[in-house]
Amino acid sequence: MAERRRILQGLSSEECVTSLSKKRVPLKALLLLLIFAFGSFTVSGTVLPIAISDAHKTTGSFLMTISPSVITVPQGKNASSTVTILSTQGFTGTVALTAQVTSGITVIFNPRGVNVQAGGTATSITTVQAAKNASMGTYSIIVTGTALAGKKVLSSSALLTTTVNSQADFGVYANPYSITVVAGFANSTSIILDSKNGFDGYVTLSAIVPFGFLGVMGGQNPVTLAPGATTNTSIQVSTTMSTILGKYNITITGSSGSVSHSCILTVNVVDPAPESLTMSTFSLTSPTSMTLSLLNDGNTPITLQSYSVSDLSKDVWILSNWTGPTISPGNVSPAVILIGPNCNMCVYNGIPLLFQQFLVGHAYLITVTTKLNSQFTFTVTA
Numbered sequence: 001m002a003e004r005r006r007i008l009q010g011l012s013s014e015e016c017v018t019s020l021s022k023k024r025v026p027l028k029a030l031l032l033l034l035i036f037a038f039g040s041f042t043v044s045g046t047v048l049p050i051a052i053s054d055a056h057k058t059t060g061s062f063l064m065t066i067s068p069s070v071i072t073v074p075q076g077k078n079a080s081s082t083v084t085i086l087s088t089q090g091f092t093g094t095v096a097l098t099a100q101v102t103s104g105i106t107v108i109f110n111p112r113g114v115n116v117q118a119g120g121t122a123t124s125i126t127t128v129q130a131a132k133n134a135s136m137g138t139y140s141i142i143v144t145g146t147a148l149a150g151k152k153v154l155s156s157s158a159l160l161t162t163t164v165n166s167q168a169d170f171g172v173y174a175n176p177y178s179i180t181v182v183a184g185f186a187n188s189t190s191i192i193l194d195s196k197n198g199f200d201g202y203v204t205l206s207a208i209v210p211f212g213f214l215g216v217m218g219g220q221n222p223v224t225l226a227p228g229a230t231t232n233t234s235i236q237v238s239t240t241m242s243t244i245l246g247k248y249n250i251t252i253t254g255s256s257g258s259v260s261h262s263c264i265l266t267v268n269v270v271d272p273a274p275e276s277l278t279m280s281t282f283s284l285t286s287p288t289s290m291t292l293s294l295l296n297d298g299n300t301p302i303t304l305q306s307y308s309v310s311d312l313s314k315d316v317w318i319l320s321n322w323t324g325p326t327i328s329p330g331n332v333s334p335a336v337i338l339i340g341p342n343c344n345m346c347v348y349n350g351i352p353l354l355f356q357q358f359l360v361g362h363a364y365l366i367t368v369t370t371k372l373n374s375q376f377t378f379t380v381t382a
Contacts, residue, residue, distance in 0.1 A: 030330025045307045054298045058092030059149035062116060064156040066126065066143055074106075074197040075167035076132040081160060083109070083124045085145060091154070095145040099126075104134030105162070107141060112147070130286040138163045168199040170225055171261060172254040178266040179237065182300045183245060183371065185272070188300070189265060191218075191252055201256050207235070208251040213243040214267065218249060223254075235265075243269050255268050262296035272300045275282055277375040280332060282380050287357035290344035292335045292366065292378065295325040303327075303371040309339050310365050319343060324368070358382040 012324050062187065063086045071079040095114045099107035106129040112124045126143065141160040144151060171194040179233035181187045193203055204222040206286025209215075219233040237250065247268060253262040276298035283291050296302045317339040326335040339346060340356045348355075359380050367377040 008024060011064060011139045012376055013309060022092050023052070026237075032297065034098070049372060056243070059066040059152055059154070060087065060089035061149075061154050061262060061317075062087055062095060062145070062147065062156055063326070064095075064143070064145045065160050066160050069158070069160060070163075071128060072163045072165060072198075073128055073130040074165055074199075074294075075130050075134055075136070077129050077168050077198060078129040079162075081128070082119055083126050083158065085114055085123070085366075086121050086157075087116050087119050090118045091147075092116060092150065093149060095122075095147045097124055097126075098144050099146075099160075100142045102139055104131045105139060105141070105164070106131075113303050116147075116222050126160065128160070128162050134164050136166060169259060169261075170194060170198040170199045170203060170256065171196060172203075172205075172252060172261050172263045174252060174265045175232075175272050177264065178268070180268045180270055181237055181239050182272045183239050183243050183269055184241045185301060186236050187216075188234050188236040190232045190234050191254075191263075192230060192232045192304070193225050193227055194230045195225050195321050199256075200227045201217070201225060203254040203256045205233070205235075205252050205256070208253070208258075209252070210248050212246075212248060214238070214248060214250070215270075223238045231316070237265075238265050241268055245269050245271055265380045272372065275297055275299045275300060275302050275370055275371075275372060276326070277302055277368070277370075277374075277376045279378045279380075282378075284358055284382050286342070288338060288340040290358060290366075290380065292337060292380075293330045293332055294325075294327060294335050294368075296329050299329050301326055302374075304335060304368050305371050306369040307337060308367045309333075309337060311350075313350065313354065316348070317343065317356035318347045318349070319345055320347070321345060335368065 026314045028098050059367050066081050067123050071081055084225045093116060095116055097109045097112050101107050108127045110125045116122045121213055140160055142157055143160055144155060144157045146155045161171060173192045175190050175192055179187045179189050191205060202222040203225055203348060207216045212228055215238040217236045223231055225231060250267060250269045251262050251264040252265055253260055268309055278295045278297055279292050280292045280295050285291055303326040306320045306322050308316055308318045325335055327333040363381045365377055366378055
């Protein structure tokens with residue numbers, strides 16, 4: 001200190017003369033020039049350190065954005081957005097994320113502390129969860145990132161607009177919701193599932209069937225339902241000849257977790273009217289094959305299960321286990337009649353080798369038998 005005083009006493013209190021210039025320079029100005037040039041000041045070999053405050057150091061900063069900035073969250077569900085942090089002016093460090101939310105809404109960051117490199121970017125997935133009892137409406141969620149740079153606190157914010165709507169749900173419908181089934185037969189309908197408010201998951205279907213010899217067989221179960229989608233599956237209602245005639249209500253229920261919905265399928269079981277079958281045309285397709293065009297002019301489906309073909313000599317071919325067509329009311333369907341060596345399952349009764357094929361100009365009697373044991377006989381001339 002004594003050395004420093006001795007040196008300073010040799011200098012004017014107001015000015016000094018430099019060896020580089022003969023002009024007089026104020027002492028305070030010279031000190032400032034030396035400080036900014038060298039960061040220290042030397043007098044007679046002694047270094048006078050100059051302390052520069054943290055306020056003058058370059059710390060950099062960061063900018064924060066969020067995308068998408070507008071999301072929709074159903075009650076009891078969640079939705080995500082992405083926070084992006086951009087380093088500016090060489091900032092490097094960890095940015096801590098927080099959010100200002102209202103009751104019933106939770107914000108989760110992954111990660112919560114985001115490491116940002118100088119000149120780079122980093123991201124965090126922001127998940128917004130809405131409680132099942134969260135109030136519906138639109139909310140402004142302020143997402144803030146903060147970081148320490150020396151003694152300075154840096155921050156940046158972004159706005160995430162969130163709309164909470166009603167709880168994710170689904171609907172269950174039958175189309176048609178009312179069907180008629182002839183006793184001894186079956187009919188089907190479609191069960192339609194409709195996603196509501198972003199529902200995404202599996203729906204398991206079940207049926208409550210009243211007693212009365214009714215059977216229900218379903219298609220795909222469980223059914224996968226995507227957000228905003230509509231899908232369907234089918235169910236078949238079968239009856240027997242013992243099913244009591246009348247109307248029945250079948251309850252179809254779809255369940256997913258604690259959520260379930262039902263619809264009613266009305267089934268009207270009616271007495272089968274007498275079957276009615278007529279032949280509109282026929283054609284001889286080969287010496288051992290004939291095709292009949294049969295019209296169902298009744299009001300119930302007709303399934304053919306056997307036939308017989310006889311000539312005028314009473315020689316007859318019989319196929320008792322025939323997979324014949326099922327003809328809906330008002331429709332025409334072809335029925336292929338085979339005989340001779342072209343029918344391996346047929347049984348022949350008559351004079352051996354006499355009736356082996358259809359002969360042009362000859363008449364034949366063809367009798368078909370339905371599943372309900374109704375018989376219809378047609379005369380054809382080849």
